[in-house]
Amino acid sequence: MKAVTELAGRGVRAALVSTDEFATWEEPVSWWPRLETGVLEPLRAGAPGVYRRVDWSSGVPLPGEEIEIDVPDVLVLEGVSSGRARIRPSLSLLVxxxxxxxxxxxxxxxxxxxxxxxxxxxxxxxxxxxxxxxxxxxxxxxxxxxxxxx
Structure with missing residues (x-):
């Protein structure tokens, strides 16, 4: 599945990555290296990022579908630990x-x-x-x- 959309016909390509797609009850924040190596590092290098979403549809976390993120103009990280100290130097804005x-x-x-x-x-x-x-x-x-x- 591809995860980049255009913002309201303005020609700005944006991608949203939610920490909910990585975190589990037992692994609330230690999944971060998967985000860095699978998404952030490739995007910084101008290449698409890829990660496997956590599927909660059964009530327990299981490996879900693979998500590919083409290089966007704007990347939005959303959720618990998306503003962690480690990433702050790379952020344009923290809300x-x-x-x-x-x-x-x-x-x-x-x-x-x-x-x-x-x-x-x-x-x-x-x-x-x-x-x-x-x-x-x-x-x-x-x-x-x-x-x-x-």
Whole structure:
């Protein structure tokens, strides 16, 4: 599957890579080398990037389809750890999305993924709290966006 689109007919080719396509409950951020070697390094060299998406459709993470990313004009990295200290020197812009309180986020996640995922989502939240504190992601952000609602 190819993952580059044109932005609103403006001739700007953009690609979106979500960390959700790499992360699992057991591997929340340690997958980063796969993103670097499969996507970031090839794109920097002017070559297409390739990665295998994690498929969650069965409720457990399994290897999914292969995604090819042609060299875009703009690459958007989205999700937990996409603004990590290691990549910041290469970023043009870092945006932090404040999605609400931990309780609101947990309820929204369980509503989306099913009540049976609540314990894993809570464990994930606790990991995120520590990750962001150590990494300093929010304080390094160029912009903080406060989102509200579902």
């Amino acid at each position: 932090w999305l404040d999605g609400g309180s931990e309780t609101e986020l947990l309820d929204r996640g369980a509503g989306r993924d099913g009540e049976e995922s609540r314990a894993e989502l809570r464990r994930w939240q606790l990991f995120e709290r520590g990750w962001f504190a150590v990494d300093g992601t929010r304080t390094a952000a160029d912009h903080v966006v406060h989102a509200s609602g579902p």
